[in-house]
Amino acid sequence: MYIEQLSLRNYRNYEELNLEFDNNVNVFLGENAQGKTNVMESIYVLAMAKSHRTSNDKELIRWDEDYAKIEGRIQKQRGSIPMQLVISKKGKKAKCNHIEQQKLSQYIGNMNVVMFAPEDLHLVKGSPQVRRRFIDMEIGQVSAVYLHDMSQYQKILLQRNHYLKMMQINKKNDPVMLEILTEQFIQAAVKVTKKRFEFLRLLENWAQPIHEGISRGLETLKISYKPSVDVSEEQDLSKMIKCFEEKFEKTKKREMERGITMFGPHRDDLVFYVNGRDVQTFGSQGQQRTTALSVKLAEIELIHSEIGEYPILLLDDVLSELDDYRQSHLLNTIQGKVQTFVTTTSINGIDHQTLKDASTYQVNSGTILKGG
Numbered sequence: 001m002y003i004e005q006l007s008l009r010n011y012r013n014y015e016e017l018n019l020e021f022d023n024n025v026n027v028f029l030g031e032n033a034q035g036k037t038n039v040m041e042s043i044y045v046l047a048m049a050k051s052h053r054t055s056n057d058k059e060l061i062r063w064d065e066d067y068a069k070i071e072g073r074i075q076k077q078r079g080s081i082p083m084q085l086v087i088s089k090k091g092k093k094a095k096c097n098h099i100e101q102q103k104l105s106q107y108i109g110n111m112n113v114v115m116f117a118p119e120d121l122h123l124v125k126g127s128p129q130v131r132r133r134f135i136d137m138e139i140g141q142v143s144a145v146y147l148h149d150m151s152q153y154q155k156i157l158l159q160r161n162h163y164l165k166m167m168q169i170n171k172k173n174d175p176v177m178l179e180i181l182t183e184q185f186i187q188a189a190v191k192v193t194k195k196r197f198e199f200l201r202l203l204e205n206w207a208q209p210i211h212e213g214i215s216r217g218l219e220t221l222k223i224s225y226k227p228s229v230d231v232s233e234e235q236d237l238s239k240m241i242k243c244f245e246e247k248f249e250k251t252k253k254r255e256m257e258r259g260i261t262m263f264g265p266h267r268d269d270l271v272f273y274v275n276g277r278d279v280q281t282f283g284s285q286g287q288q289r290t291t292a293l294s295v296k297l298a299e300i301e302l303i304h305s306e307i308g309e310y311p312i313l314l315l316d317d318v319l320s321e322l323d324d325y326r327q328s329h330l331l332n333t334i335q336g337k338v339q340t341f342v343t344t345t346s347i348n349g350i351d352h353q354t355l356k357d358a359s360t361y362q363v364n365s366g367t368i369l370k371g372g
Contacts, residue, residue: 001076001112001309002339003043009069010062012038013366022359023075025334027342030363036343039368040115040316043341046070046085047111047312048137049094049104052119057087074111077309083111105140105147112141112303112311116296116318123295124288125280128269135270138299139199142306146195153188153265160185160261168259178256182248185264190231190240192265197233200225200270206305207298211274214290214329219274221294228267286323293326297333313340319350328352 008017013035028036037053041060045051051060061068067088074081084095093100094107101107119126123134140147160181167178204223211221225233229247231240244263251262272279272291279291303311313334319327319342331354334340340354347355362369 001074001312003046003072003074003111003312004080005071005073006039006043006046007069007071008039008042010065011042011060011068011070012062014038015062015366017368019361019368019370021339021341023339024336025340025342025354025358027344027347027355027358027360028363028368029344029346029360031345034363035366035368036363037316039363040314040341040343042070043072043312044113044115044314045087046072046083047108047113048141049085049092049108052115052117052137057092058089060087061089072111081110105144105151108147109141109144112307112309113314114296114299114303114311115314115316116293117314117316118318118321120296120318121289121292121321123292124272124283128267131270132266132268135196135199138203138302139195141311142303143195146192149188149191149195153185153192156181156185156188157261157264157266161259164255164261165259167256178252185261186241186244186248189229189244189264190237193227193229193231193240193268194237196265196268197225201233202302202305203295203298206301207294210297210301210333211290211294214294214326219287219290221291222273222276223295224271224273226269226271227265228263289322289326293322293330297330300334300338310338313338315340315342317343319344331355 002021002023004021004023006017006019006021008014011017017039019039028039030036041051041053045060050057054060067086069084069086071082071084074083081097082095086093092104094104095101096107096110122130136150140150163178163181167174200223204221207223208221211219229244231243235243247263255262274283274287274291277283279287283291300311300313322330327350331352335354342355342358360371
């Protein structure tokens with residue numbers, strides 16, 4: 001799959017922008033703060049209906065404007081698909097093939113992207129929240145059911161937290177209502193947990209040989225899901241539900257005292273191990289970067305295995321963060337099979353045929369010239 005056209009209206013620093021792309025590699029060159037990353041982000045937002053840089057959609061709308069519009073034409077094996085996303089202060093409207101999508105969960109997944117930016121190097125050493133977001137975004141691209149289950153979970157979590165807070169403030173104890181909310185919460189939580197286990201097993205299967213290749217056969221990568229409830233991948237949903245119910249009984253008193261839900265997928269984490277050692281705690285910077293790179297390249301292959309097409313790869317200012325060897329490994333892997341967008345201040349010093357053959361765009365103060 002590839003995006004052949006992109007149009008922006010009132011998006012970030014672009015009043016109006018129309019671009020056509022090569023289906024192989026497209027490089028955006030320019031100094032910092034000129035608008036390179038904004039183009040990259042807009043492609044991501046068109047696919048995912050949210051930004052990787054901010055949770056506040058209003059930041060995507062050009063200053064003093066009421067809305068931002070992103071349009072793109074995606075080429076897939078089954079033909080051309082026009083996509084459109086309008087972001088306003090009232091919310092978002094998404095169209096796919098000119099048909100408005102009633103739910104974003106129906107829209108997401110029509111266009112698949114893998115983003116690799118400097119902050120993704122923090123996937124290993126960053127906070128659990130970074131890793132949870134990574135899991136949710138990636139599963140959501142290949143599973144509309146997961147997006148629905150996650151949305152249900154977040155709604156019930158919000159209700160349950162609100163009720164616990166009310167119990168804490170009012171010191172009223174209505175165990176029946178809490179039991180009902182907890183039952184709904186657990187039903188949603190086990191579905192999310194089960195799917196995360198399955199996804200991470202697939203991801204590990206793809207990432208292991210990639211990591212071994214980058215490390216020249218010296219390292220073995222393992223990815224382990226760390227739920228906040230003592231459940232395992234082998235358990236069926238009924239056994240998981242029993243474990244969640246036991247956890248609730250143990251934490252009920254503390255939850256009511258603190259007014260917050262203390263277990264569930266919103267508290268989970270994952271750990272990366274290289275040669276049996278936790279990379280976050282004991283890994284060198286090189287090992288952490290190799291792990292992040294392996295996981296990103298594994299994402300590409302996992303999406304391809306799930307949907308039968310390669311996703312679009314967005315490399316936002318990340319090549320300069322990798323040494324020559326890891327750069328070459330990345331560029332060799334994508335060469336000729338994945339439409340790739342690269343932002344960088346300069347390609348000098350990157351001696352690779354992939355970039356020499358790329359289409360280039362010069363970005364300067366929100367103006368983009370092809371072949372600059």
